[in-house]
Amino acid sequence: xxxxNTPSLANLExxxxxxxxxxxxxxxxxxxxxxPAGEEGLQKSLTEEIGTFPVSESKLQSILETGTFNLxxxxxxxxxxxxxxxxxxxxxxxxxxxxxxMVNENRKSYSLALIQNVKTKVETxxxxxxxxxxxxxxxxxxxxxxxxxxxxxxEFVKSFExxxxxxxxxxxxxRAGQTQAxxxxxxxxxxxxxxxxxxxxxxxxxxxxxxxxxxxxxxTGFYEYLTEVAGGEALIKxxxxxxxxxDSQLALLSDETPFSRQIETNKLPLESLSIExxxxxxxxxxxxxxxxxxxxxxxxxxxx
Numbered sequence: 001x002x003x004x005n006t007p008s009l010a011n012l013e014x015x016x017x018x019x020x021x022x023x024x025x026x027x028x029x030x031x032x033x034x035x036p037a038g039e040e041g042l043q044k045s046l047t048e049e050i051g052t053f054p055v056s057e058s059k060l061q062s063i064l065e066t067g068t069f070n071l072x073x074x075x076x077x078x079x080x081x082x083x084x085x086x087x088x089x090x091x092x093x094x095x096x097x098x099x100x101x102m103v104n105e106n107r108k109s110y111s112l113a114l115i116q117n118v119k120t121k122v123e124t125x126x127x128x129x130x131x132x133x134x135x136x137x138x139x140x141x142x143x144x145x146x147x148x149x150x151x152x153x154x155e156f157v158k159s160f161e162x163x164x165x166x167x168x169x170x171x172x173x174x175r176a177g178q179t180q181a182x183x184x185x186x187x188x189x190x191x192x193x194x195x196x197x198x199x200x201x202x203x204x205x206x207x208x209x210x211x212x213x214x215x216x217x218x219x220t221g222f223y224e225y226l227t228e229v230a231g232g233e234a235l236i237k238x239x240x241x242x243x244x245x246x247d248s249q250l251a252l253l254s255d256e257t258p259f260s261r262q263i264e265t266n267k268l269p270l271e272s273l274s275i276e277x278x279x280x281x282x283x284x285x286x287x288x289x290x291x292x293x294x295x296x297x298x299x300x301x302x303x304x
Contacts, residue, residue, distance in 0.1 A: 003088075004111045007102040009095055019088050020193055022118075026051065026081060027200035028207075028214055031159035034151040035137065036128035046125055047162075049182035050118050053187045057161075067106035069181055071117045082188070084114050089190040094176070143294045153222070153294045156208050160284050163201045164277040167194070171263060174274055181267070185258035192258035199250060206243060209284070225292045235291055239283040246280055250275040 009198075021098075030047055037046035055120075059078035063069045071079055089105065090098060101107055133210035140148040165175065173181035186194040207214060211221025226232035252269040254262060262270060289296055 001112060001115060004102060004108050004115070006084050007099045009099055010213070012095055012099055012102075016088050016191070019085060020191065020196070022081060022191055023085070023188060023191070023197060024104050024200050026202040027197055030162065030201065031156045031204060031208055032152075033158070034155045035133050036125045037257055044076065046121060048076055050121055051082070052076040052080055053082045054189060055082045055086050057086070063110055064104070064106050067109065069110060069113070071113060079114055079117060081118060084111070085188060085190050086120070087111050087114070089192075091190060130304065140165070141293070145295060145297050150294050150297065152208075153289075153292075154297050156222075156299060157285050157289075157296065159201070160205050160280075163198065163205070164274070164281065167201065168274045168277060171259065172267070172270055172274055174271070179265050183263045186259045186263075189258075189260055192260075194259035195255055195262075198253075198259070202246065202250060205284075209239070211244075222288060222292065226288070229291050229293075231291055235283065235287055239288075242276070242280050242283055246276045249276050 003011035003295065033045045033047045039045050043049065054077070056075070056077040059075055060083060063078060069078075087102075087110070088098065102111070137148045140146075143149050169175050170178075171181065171183055173179070173187040182191075188194045188197050204214070207221075209222050211219040211224055213219060223236060226236050249269065249272050253273070254266070256267070259270070285296065
């Protein structure tokens with residue numbers, strides 16, 4: 001809010017770095033999109049409410065021109081983390097233009113409203129988790145649909161498919177019905193942070209599978225589940241081999257060039273990453289689901 005209230009180059013740079021931190025942290029939350037973060041009434045899940053991308057430039061421009069907005073309507077592609085990104089970054093990297101634009105009262109008021117909206121939604125979920133829901137989650141054992149393990153596993157798979165299908169395949173033009181690449185559909189298009197987000201999202205998924213926290217503390221993951229079932233060791237070995245292959249593909253991507261630009265200049269490593277993520281699917285989804293006895297309870301349309 002400092003940049004919004006006092007626009008300057010220094011405050012813009014601080015706000016941009018704060019946004020990148022938010023974006024990076026967000027990657028570690030997307031697989032926990034259930035319970036307090038799940039759908040309730042007309043409110044969609046937290047991921048949909050604050051993490052929808054790509055944003056609608058036309059809707060955002062209309063809001064900035066008229067000053068009229070409703071953060072509870074169905075225009076989720078005009079609010080949340082990536083609407084904030086749109087207001088804090090531009091493709092031209094013209095910092096002075098961004099500072100000058102924030103003087104506009106409509107832009108200022110919408111920026112402040114977006115910040116408060118994201119903050120409120122995240123804090124509501126966090127407070128519920130640290131309060132009553134944590135006790136419920138721990139006590140709601142078993143592996144049937146509706147159990148905590150089933151909820152976590154299904155959102156883990158959904159999160160993986162979000163990475164595979166929408167963060168990687170979609171901008172490459174590899175989804176059904178696409179006839180060409182669509183670079184503007186990458187996540188974090190305006191900031192150029194897409195590759196950072198993909199790396200962090202992948203690390204978060206691996207951490208859940210292994211049962212480790214973001215800071216490396218050991219816990220219980222699906223790895224431990226597999227050690228207790230027939231055929232589990234073989235699946236662990238196969239999964240880890242494919243995890244390593246995906247890691248190798250990620251290592252080939254440039255952190256200096258935005259994903260949207262790499263689609264135009266060096267697409268092959270990105271397409272190879274998409275292929276390897278598709279190959280990873282069976283190890284996170286059908287094979288793992290079958291061995292640990294937890295059903296996929298959502299319609300993914302992947303056919304795997």
